[in-house]
Every structure is written in structure tokens, then in C-alpha cells.
Amino acid sequence: MNKWVRIIMPVAVVGAGLAAGMTLMATGPKTERQRPPPAVPMVEVLTVSAQEYPITIRSRGTVSPRTQTTLIPEVSGRVVKVSSALRSGGFFEKGDELLRIDTTDYDSAVVIARADLAGARLTLAQEEAQADQARRDWERLSPKEVPSALVLRRPQVDSARAMVAAAEARLAQAEVRLTRTRILAPYAGRVLQKQVDVGQYVAPGTVLAMVYAVDYVEIRLPLTDNQVGFVDLPEQYRDGLANIPAGEGAVVTLTARVGQSRYNWHGRLVRTDGAIDTENRQLFVVAQVDDPYARHGATPPLKVGQFVEAEIEGRTLHDVFVLPRSTLEPGDRVLVIDDAHRLQRREVEVRWRDGENIVVGSGLTAGERVSLTPMAFAAEGSVVAIQGEAVSPEGHQARSAKGG
Numbered sequence: 047m048n049k050w051v052r053i054i055m056p057v058a059v060v061g062a063g064l065a066a067g068m069t070l071m072a073t074g075p076k077t078e079r080q081r082p083p084p085a086v087p088m089v090e091v092l093t094v095s096a097q098e099y100p101i102t103i104r105s106r107g108t109v110s111p112r113t114q115t116t117l118i119p120e121v122s123g124r125v126v127k128v129s130s131a132l133r134s135g136g137f138f139e140k141g142d143e144l145l146r147i148d149t150t151d152y153d154s155a156v157v158i159a160r161a162d163l164a165g166a167r168l169t170l171a172q173e174e175a176q177a178d179q180a181r182r183d184w185e186r187l188s189p190k191e192v193p194s195a196l197v198l199r200r201p202q203v204d205s206a207r208a209m210v211a212a213a214e215a216r217l218a219q220a221e222v223r224l225t226r227t228r229i230l231a232p233y234a235g236r237v238l239q240k241q242v243d244v245g246q247y248v249a250p251g252t253v254l255a256m257v258y259a260v261d262y263v264e265i266r267l268p269l270t271d272n273q274v275g276f277v278d279l280p281e282q283y284r285d286g287l288a289n290i291p292a293g294e295g296a297v298v299t300l301t302a303r304v305g306q307s308r309y310n311w312h313g314r315l316v317r318t319d320g321a322i323d324t325e326n327r328q329l330f331v332v333a334q335v336d337d338p339y340a341r342h343g344a345t346p347p348l349k350v351g352q353f354v355e356a357e358i359e360g361r362t363l364h365d366v367f368v369l370p371r372s373t374l375e376p377g378d379r380v381l382v383i384d385d386a387h388r389l390q391r392r393e394v395e396v397r398w399r400d401g402e403n404i405v406v407g408s409g410l411t412a413g414e415r416v417s418l419t420p421m422a423f424a425a426e427g428s429v430v431a432i433q434g435e436a437v438s439p440e441g442h443q444a445r446s447a448k449g450g
Contacts, residue, residue: 086429086430087419087421087430088430088432089417089418089430089433090418090432090433091417091433092369093415094406094412094414094416095367096367097365098363099362099363099366099403099405101405102357102358102359104357104400105273106267106356107265107268108351109263109264109265109335109354110264110265110266110350110351111259111260111263112263112264114238114256114259115256117253117255117257119147119226119229119248119254120226121147121227121250122147122248124148124246125248126147126148127143128145128242128244129144129145131144131237132145133237134239134240135237136236137236137260137339140233140234141230142231143228143231144254145229146229147227149224152223152224153224156217156224158220159217159219159221160217162217163214163216163217165213166206166210166212167210167213170203170207170209170210172206173202173203174203174206177200177203180193184198229254231257234259235257236339237257241255241256242254261336262336262337263334263335263348263350264333264334265332265333265354267331267356268328268330269331273360276361277315277331277359277361278290278361279315279331280317280318282317296360297312297359298357299356300313300335300354300356301355301356302348311338311348315331316333317332318331319331363397366405366407367410367412369404370403371401371402371403372418373418373420379392380409380410380416381416381424383416383432387435389417389425389427390426395407395409415432417430
């Protein structure tokens with residue numbers, strides 16, 4: 047008896063528990079499934095308006111001199127004098143004597159040439175006198191016959207005249223060689239590199255120094271095909287005329303860092319290269335900065351070889367819409383928010399873009415709102431909340447109905 051009780055009692059307890067659980071499940075309250083309210087993203091918008099946008103074209107280049115010259119002597123000799131200006135970085139004016147070569151041999155050559163000229167002139171005078179005497183003698187002895195040129199000593203006179211001309215040429219040559227012992231500055235400039243000093247023997251072909259002009263410097267700036275279309279380029283034509291008067295090219299602002307400070311210099315575009323670079327398909331334009339070594343307050347001089355960044359004054363676009371560059375999506379599209387707070391992806395015509403802005407020519411209307419908040423995965427027609435405004439109930443309902 048006790049054995050059967052021990053077997054039946056656990057089974058009865060388990061069965062009673064199952065029955066009670068099923069009764070509770072059958073008689074318990076029923077719950078309804080509820081959808082969470084839709085999450086409305088908050089966006090910042092910009093109300094667009096038509097305006098003018100002056101384009102600034104950015105480029106960069108290296109400062110180079112207008113003219114750079116290698117000074118080489120035309121005569122040989124020992125250097126006896128070097129100007130204090132002939133040193134690296136030294137300034138000089140046009141016509142200044144930079145260097146002098148020993149003139150002893152050239153002074154002697156001038157004296158000898160003058161003596162040769164005097165002897166040639168004496169010989170000519172003698173031949174002319176003899177020719178005149180020969181003519182008179184012939185007229186007295188044979189007045190009816192025509193004398194030959196040899197009788198009248200014309201060849202001798204012509205030879206004497208040629209000797210005088212040769213002596214004059216040798217004297218002029220000797221005087222020129224004497225003047226070439228003084229190396230004069232061809233223009234106002236600055237010394238880039240000095241390679242000679244007092245006591246050194248030089249000959250034709252010896253490099254004395256490298257100098258460059260300081261009246262203005264030039265900077266070659268590369269422009270892409272797109273940039274070229276937004277700036278007035280100074281062009282020269284075969285007939286010698288130009289499309290832009292001299293000195294009226296686009297304004298160029300150059301910027302460079304010197305130490306811990308940044309400085310600006312101003313110039314203008316003066317010309318373009320004659321061909322497009324075949325390697326990078328860019329066109330180089332040349333900016334000119336006048337008198338770069340003049341004192342302009344605390345601004346340091348613009349030195350040759352200095353790397354600079356350039357901002358070129360381009361054309362002004364009219365009746366355009368300016369947006370931050372971050373608003374542009376792939377395919378030249380922007381997110382427009384309509385009056386019902388719905389998203390619309392609108393394709394626009396981008397006329398210009400730089401590192402900060404895009405300039406839209408068409409595709410937008412004044413007064414429309416463009417989202418400044420990127421939403422790459424937002425669905426077309428989605429309702430959004432505009433920062434500082436309330437979302438319309440209609441928008442919520444429409445979205446809920448669409449979601450249902």
C-alpha cells in the first residue's frame with residue numbers, strides 16, 4: 047500500500063499544477079500589440095535666396111624673376127676691383143660698375159691702334175698728293191689722251207684709304223675691348239650668386255655672377271579647364287593687340303608664411319602660356335608683382351624662389367544660390383524640405399564649387415528650404431522636424447498611414 051502511494055502522489059501533484067496553469071492562461075487578460083510612434087529626425091535648414099557670387103580661383107606657384115642674367119666677361123685679365131654691391135643678396139642700379147679687369151694691356155692696344163691710324167692717314171695724304179701731281183703732269187705732257195687709272199695712281203689711293211679704314215676699325219675695336227674691362231649692371235637688380243673676387247684671372251666664358259632684375263617678379267600659376275572658364279585671361283594676338291589693356295588684368299592676391307606669420311602681396315595677371323601642359327592638361331597663367339623689394343610697412347619682400355598661394359579674382363555669377371558644400375549629395379542633388387516638412391531630392395545645376403560652397407544656377411527657387419543636415423539614407427517623402435519649428439500633424443498622419 048505504501049508503495050503505491052509513493053508512486054501516485056507525485057503524479058497527482060504534477061497533474062494538478064498543469065491543470066491550474068492551463069486554467070490561468072485561459073482566463074487571463076489579453077494584450078494588444080502596439081506599434082511605437084514613428085521617430086521624426088530633426089534637421090537644420092537654409093532658406094535660399096538669389097544673390098551675386100564673386101568667384102575666387104585658388105592656385106599656387108613659385109616666385110621667379112622677370113629677367114635672370116649670367117655675367118660673363120668678353121675679355122681676359124686679372125680682376126682688380128669688385129663692387130661692394132657684388133655679393134649674394136646685394137642690390138645695384140642700372141649702369142653701376144660691378145667689376146673691373148686690369149686695363150694695362152688694353153690701354154696699350156688703344157695707343158698702338160691710334161699710332162697705326164696716324165701712319166695710315168699720312169700714307170693716304172702722300173698718295174693723294176702724288177696722284178694729284180701725276181694728273182697735272184699728264185695734262186701738261188699729253189693733254190689730248192685719256193690717262194689710265196694706274197697712271198693717275200688711283201689704286202694706290204684706294205689702297206691707302208682702305209688702310210685708313212682698317213686702322214680706324216682696329217682703334218674702335220681696341221677702345222671697345224678697353225670699355226669691356228668694366229662690367230656694368232645691365233639693369234636695376236640683385237645678386238643671386240657671386241663666383242669671382244679680386245686677384246682672380248678671368249677669360250671669356252668665365253661665370254662672374256648670377257643676377258636678376260628687381261623691377262617686378264612673376265609667378266606661373268596652373269589653372270584647370272573648369273577654372274579657366276571663370277576668369278578673364280589676358281590674351282595676345284598675332285596682330286599685336288590684346289583683349290585686356292596692360293595693367294588691367296585680374297587681381298591676384300599672393301599669400302605666404304614667413305616665420306609664424308602670413309603675409310599678402312598683390313599683383314595682376316599679365317599673360318598666359320602659349321600652350322596647354324600636355325602632362326596635366328592645365329594652362330599656366332603669369333601673375334606680376336611690381337617692385338617686390340620696396341618697403342611696405344611690416345610686409346617682408348617677396349623673394350625669388352618663394353612658394354606662394356594665389357587667389358585670383360574671377361567673374362561674378364548673378365542670380366545664383368549659394369549652399370554649403372556638405373549639402374550636395376551624389377548626382378548633384380540636394381535635400382529640399384517642402385511646406386509639409388517632407389524630404390525631396392532635387393537635382394540642381396552646380397555652376398561652381400570650391401572647398402566651402404557650391405553655387406547653384408538652376409533647380410531651386412527663392413524661398414525654398416534646403417536641409418543642412420546630411421541624410422544619405424532618408425527615404426523620399428519622409429517627414430522631418432525642422433529645428434525651431436513644429437512638425438505638422440498632417441505630416442505625422444500621412445506618414446503613419448503610409449507606414450500602415
